[in-house]
Amino acid sequence: MEDVIIIGGSFAGLTAAMQLGRARRKVTVLDTGLNRNRFAGHAHNIFGHDGTPPGALLERARQQVAAYPSVTLINEAATALSGAPDAFSVATATGDSLSGRRIILSYGITDEMPAIPGFAESWGKTVVHCPFCHGYEVAGKPWGVLYSSPMSLHGPVLYANWTDDITLILDGHAIPDDERARLEQRGVRIIAEKLAAIEETSGVLRAVTLADGRSVELSALFAHPRNRPSAGLHGQLGLDMKDTPTGTMVAVGDMQATSRPGIFAAGDLTTPMHSVTFATNSGSLAAMGALQSMMV
Ligand SMILES: Cc1cc2nc3c(=O)[nH]c(=O)nc-3n(C[C@H](O)[C@H](O)[C@H](O)COP(=O)(O)OP(=O)(O)OC[C@H]3O[C@@H](n4cnc5c(N)ncnc54)[C@H](O)[C@@H]3O)c2cc1C
Structure with a gap:
């Protein structure tokens, strides 16, 4: 026993x-x-x-x-x-x-990895969930935030400790107007489109591709699967x-x-x-x- x-x-x-x-x-x-x-x-x-x-x-x-x-x-x-x-x-x-x-x-x-090409390959390297774990190494560079729940709206405020270049990708979700205004006032760029793919080489993110074909250059994408x-x-x-x-x-x-x-x-x-x-x-x-x- x-x-x-x-x-x-x-x-x-x-x-x-x-x-x-x-x-x-x-x-x-x-x-x-x-x-x-x-x-x-x-x-x-x-x-x-x-x-x-x-x-x-x-x-x-x-x-x-x-x-x-x-x-x-x-x-x-x-x-x-x-x-x-x-x-x-x-x-x-x-x-x-x-x-x-x-x-x-x-x-x-x-x-549970979303079925976005490149997501799983980059997970833990440049597609990450925690700024304290991974943020310092990419400080001052362009960061993306992938919306997954209302919690994602708190991310950009915290992430401002590391960079002032933040893009929130709503991935087809709608957010309240007052939240949008609050974030835009802080200089956060907001993109409504769905995320189509992550362009990476050996897990190192270069950019993300949106559903409308646009490409956005990023050094890190914060996501909460x-x-x-x-x-x-x-x-x-x-x-x-x-x-x-x-x-x-x-x-x-x-x-x-x-x-x-x-x-x-x-x-x-x-x-x-x-x-x-x-x-x-x-x-x-x-x-x-x-x-x-x-x-x-
Ligand atoms: C990509 C990534 C990077 C991270 N980087 C950091 C970092 O830099 N710093 C930091 O502080 N935190 C980091 N974290 C968070 C950290 O990994 C977790 O908080 C930590 O691993 C939790 O420890 P745990 O013991 O609870 O679970 P885990 O580390 O997940 O361990 C659970 C264990 O249980 C085992 N297990 C599962 N099912 C069974 C079963 N049925 N029978 C027997 N064994 C089983 C698993 O194999 C595993 O070994 C990171 C997380 C992720 C996803």
């Missing part, structure tokens, strides 16, 4: 595993190696590790976590979850079954969910507790604030939550 089974062993899950390993708890981490930022060459805005490739960060973390004798890392998908506190059962893709007293869900989210949890285990136990502007997340309360006793969740799966720092913070809280719940 494991004390804690962690499903998803990336930034949130490995942080939780290290904390529990240092508390000498018996932990198994199941992971399939598809961290969300694997498309990016470098991870930024991370304490002590600015500019390190994400894969290198995770590999080092895996080595450090694996050094704790009570922690087991298994490179395998969890496919089913059932049970109750002190008697959870997790099935894996190869047919194994693990039992655990507590569960931490940290399997992240998956971005819809996302969904990377696995469906939360659904198998009917956990409460919450809506965010880009998708549905697992609802958590104090110490990352979900709506079911004994199950904690962390990382991108639980918040619309997506960063390595937020993920490690919530992984640490979930570990504390799981630990405290076993001490009563």
